[in-house]
Amino acid sequence: MYKIIYIILLMMIWSACNSRHSNIENAYIPSEPDYTDSKMWYINLNDTDDSGADIFYIVSTWEFDWYTNDGQICHYADPVNIKDHRDDMAIEISKIAQYMGQKNNFYAPYYRHITLNSWATCNEDTINRRYHTVSFNDVQKAFQYFINTNNNNRPFILAGFSQGGKSVVELIKTMPDDVKKRMVAAYVLGYKVTPQDTTECKNLRAAKDSLDLGVTICYNSVSDIKYIKPVISVPSAMCINP
Structure with missing residues (x-):
């Protein structure tokens, strides 16, 4: 009985998602973060002797769809105006x-990630539209600010989990060669690197040895096969045992 109810609820969410697909422009979009504001970052500076690297970490998905006071639905986290959303991301x-x-030195931006409703139940076209329209725009701007202001030509590591892993893949695709040459490695955790990704981007290269530099390490594990979802796992061109 409970399983039937659960399936019905999932179908309702899926249906609602599809009905919103053509009306995405009518949903509420939160204010864009200003990455000159320290409130938009989680930062720990622990390289006291200049022997380490910079870590740029992109958090996964924490919020569900929510409504504004005037009844507009929102498919994004709102780190600018809702402290609880920043606090949720800070847990991870x-x-x-x-x-x-x-x-x-560890840097992680707070950004308007798409909600769990979008990430877990919508088709990939809708996911990509919402993600690239708002979420990845934030990630790109945060990364550019990090490179221009914080990094100071130091070696850096990219890492992200789930939706954050998607952002790692997309950042590498758009990364200039003069920046890419300082990347120690990119960790794509709980997400995929597709054959098409590697065809489109020569900089998405699978690590083959523990001493490799500028490569991608991708792995994804679940506690039960029922949690395997196409949007995060298949097809993947690489999976490297951590």
């Missing part, structure tokens, strides 16, 4: 910073 970011930020 702080845990990652505990190990990736050891003796490194």
Whole structure:
């Protein structure tokens, strides 16, 4: 009985998502983050002797669809105006910073990621439209600010989980060669690198050795096969045992 109810609820979410597909422009879009504002960053500076690298980490998906006071639906997190959304993202970011930020400088932007409703239930076309229209725009601007203001030509590591992993892939596709040459590695966690991605972008190269530089490390694991979803896992051109 509970399984039937669960399936019906999923179908309702899917139907609602598809009905909103043609009306995406009518949904509420939160204010764009200003990455000169320290409130839009989680930063830990732990490289005290200039022997480490910079970490640029992109958080995954935390918020569900929500409504404004005047009843508009929103398919994005709102880190500018809703502190709880920043606090939710910080739960994940702080845990990652505990190990990736050891003796490194750690930077993670808060951004308008698409919601779990979009990420988990919509078709890939709708996901990409919402993601590229708003979310990836934030990630690109945050990364550019990081490169121009914080990085100071130091080596850096890109990393992201799930939706953040998608952002890592997309950043590499748009990364200038003079920036790419300083990238130690890119970690695509809980997401995929498709054969088409590697065909389109020569800089998406799978790591073959622990000493490789400028390469991509991609892996994705689940506790049960029922959690395998095409949008995050298949097809993937690489999977490297961590």
